[in-house]
Amino acid sequence: MTNEILEQLQAEFPHAVRLGELMQNHTSFRLGGPALALAIPNSIDELKGILAFCQEQQLPLFVMGNGSNLLVRDGGIRAVVVKISGAMSTVVLTEQGMEAEAGISLSALAHTAVEAGLGGLEFAAGIPGSLGGGVIMNAGAYGGEMKDVVAHVIALDYRGQEHRFDNEQLHFGYRKCALQGQDLIVAQVGLRLREQDPAISRALIIDYNERRRSKQPLHLPSAGSVFKRPPGQFAGQLIEQA
Numbered sequence: 001m002t003n004e005i006l007e008q009l010q011a012e013f014p015h016a017v018r019l020g021e022l023m024q025n026h027t028s029f030r031l032g033g034p035a036l037a038l039a040i041p042n043s044i045d046e047l048k049g050i051l052a053f054c055q056e057q058q059l060p061l062f063v064m065g066n067g068s069n070l071l072v073r074d075g076g077i078r079a080v081v082v083k084i085s086g087a088m089s090t091v092v093l094t095e096q097g098m099e100a101e102a103g104i105s106l107s108a109l110a111h112t113a114v115e116a117g118l119g120g121l122e123f124a125a126g127i128p129g130s131l132g133g134g135v136i137m138n139a140g141a142y143g144g145e146m147k148d149v150v151a152h153v154i155a156l157d158y159r160g161q162e163h164r165f166d167n168e169q170l171h172f173g174y175r176k177c178a179l180q181g182q183d184l185i186v187a188q189v190g191l192r193l194r195e196q197d198p199a200i201s202r203a204l205i206i207d208y209n210e211r212r213r214s215k216q217p218l219h220l221p222s223a224g225s226v227f228k229r230p231p232g233q234f235a236g237q238l239i240e241q242a
Contacts, residue, residue, distance in 0.1 A: 005057050006037050009080070013050055016041050023072040026064070026083060028128055030221040032072025035081040042087045044101065044187050048160035054080055055159050063185050065133030066105060084132050084185065096151055097193030102132030102186040106139065110205065119196025120149045122204040126212045132186035136179055138172045142208050147172035154188040155179060
């Protein structure tokens with residue numbers, strides 16, 4: 001790998017690629033040294049182009065979402081980091097609900113649904129992550145999970161080829177799905193939502209967010225709640241008892 005190849009990557013995608021970018025600027029813990037390059041695609045087509053370039057040049061890849069569950073060492077990441085973030089956040093209303101690009105934050109997505117008179121995503125309004133990351137880990141809170149609202153996923157392999165997965169093919173489980181550990185990137189998600197009075201949705205979001213603020217130091221660098229719930233109990237209760 002040479003600096004010349006990385007400079008060529010930046011030249012081909014000047015608005016998306018930054019060389020030597022500090023990862024502390026892209027994680028909720030505000031930690032992390034430099035990546036060889038950070039690529040923030042502005043569209044699915046640009047993402048495909050970046051992936052194709054890296055594949056052709058045999059550049060190592062590391063894919064991230066909003067960086068809310070990522071702990072990066074001071075030495076950084078010796079790879080091209082592809083960040084699927086708010087630059088890829090187009091949302092289109094459908095008969096089922098919505099079709100959204102994977103970079104939109106879960107909070108923005110939940111509020112977009114509310115404004116469209118659609119319910120089902122209220123639980124996600126306070127989760128500090130992106131839609132793509134939320135699907136990969138089956139994010140959830142307050143009795144709701146992504147598995148309840150995902151109809152299908154369009155994912156890209158590292159060559160930029162598209163693959164479609166319907167809900168049942170994703171094999172959602174507690175904080176996991178079948179895409180984990182695969183060389184696949186969530187690019188777009190179809191969401192199955194229900195019609196609902198926006199006033200009801202807003203009241204639920206306010207309640208959930210107030211409960212979250214009462215339990216978590218949201219003003220400090222963190223990743224929110226990082227504990228998995230043991231069967232039949234709450235992690236917080238067990239920690240307090242210990």
